[in-house]
Amino acid sequence: MDELVVDNIHTFYGTSHILFGISLKVNRGECVCLLGRNGVGKTTTLKTIMGLAHAGQGAITYNEKNLIGLPPYEIARMGIGYVPDERLIFPDLTVRENLEIGEKAPLTRDVAPWTVDRVYQLFPSLKPLDGRPGGYLSGGEQQMLTCGRTLMGNPSLLLLDEPVEGLAPVVVQEVTQQIRHLKKMGLTILFAEQNIKFATEISDRAYVIEGGRVRYEGTMEALEQQSEIKEKYLMI
């Protein structure tokens, strides 16, 4: 069943037209990737879903409920978690306080809610940093904290914006494992990525975006065969 349906959205920043009719679907339990180079509209698509950017046209539904026009906190309360690429750690709150801010009761009672300890199990490197202010973390640690903070809200759909951008290869491998683990737990994931290699390791399907439009959609295996698409729209 389609969990998230984005239908022909047009998003503007002021008067500049950024998205030109993006449509996509994400099924329950799937891991779907928005692939594209710098500045093609991946972040804008995620922000529009989250209510942080405004679609002038088009429809977005989550479990058949409309999202257009809702403020971000209502969208989050429907079960969508957003992990931004700018990280947006609260710098003068400690690691634990950052996690606690994200705390929100799960929508269904049949899943065990996330706790600070469970986040530390998933990201063991955060545990020794418990009392440290968020402003004093490395890039990788901030990325994990941002992700953990969103998980504390017990989302069922996770929007991840370039989760491994700027991370060292070893850390990328670690994050890959962690995202696979989240998928196994039943989370639906939609994430933005530039690098097809990393995307292939974790996603089922991809939407290739360029100039605010979807240029290709298909499974990762099918995309693998499309050398023309890859050359034209992606970084290889």
Place this chain on the structure above:
Amino acid sequence: MPTDIGSILIQLFSGLSRAMMLFLVSSGLSLIFGVMNILNFAHATLWLLGGYLTYTLFQLFSNTFGDHALLIVPAIVIVTGIMFVLGWVLERVLIRRMYAREVPEQLLLTFALILIFGDLIKLIWGVQNRRIFLPIEPIAVFDSYVNPYFFVIIAAGFGVAGGLWWFLHRTRYGKIVRAAVYSRDMVSALGIRIPTIYAGVFALGIAIAAFSAGVFLPIMPIGLGLDMDLIIQCFAVVVIGGFGSILGTFVASIIVGIVYAFSIFIWPGGALAIIFLILVAVLIWRPWGLFGTEMRY
């Protein structure tokens, strides 16, 4: 310039209590600016309104229950509550329409509030100054006499400062407020109802200001125009301390309050000028204020 220890101490106490009032009014101003990016020019006018309401309520209580200094306590508590509600309503009805607007429009709105509440005060209480007389005996300090009520004010100031610190650092709501200073979008995306946070911060700021006006009534007569003097000094405090920093606001209040109290002695007409000289010096030395940071998303 006073040279004996007694009068120096008196200036110190009066400066410290003035510092407390500056802190109580500026902390709300700074918090509201830090969280919502709104410069509330009407803050001191609402402070003044709180003072008049406390005055009237105290008179009412005195007429009903007889003269008793302690009646000022329920009067202050009730008015603080009323002003919290008024702040909440103002934010929900008016201020929230300004978040997406440009600064000049925000200034126009808050300036309109100054005129509206100013006229309302004139209509209800007239133009003469009001104050509360409490039957308190001054106590001797060295060769001079000090009104012990100064100590009440200083204690109240430290109490509220401590309470505010505790609220911001130890409660979930307070931590959300600090998080919202950095990124309201991220706070909202975590599912936190940002409109409630905004209304709460605005109401809290107004309530603290009203509280300080009530606490000051026994030593300082209030009258129209006082709000303008106060708001200018509060802006100086907030800029010196660094916008959004409660600790900075506290330190700057003490500096400004004490400098003001002593300059009144040396050069009565120039007290405000001296404060602004300090402000300019701080801005040259640290453009973000003593405790302010550039860090803001």
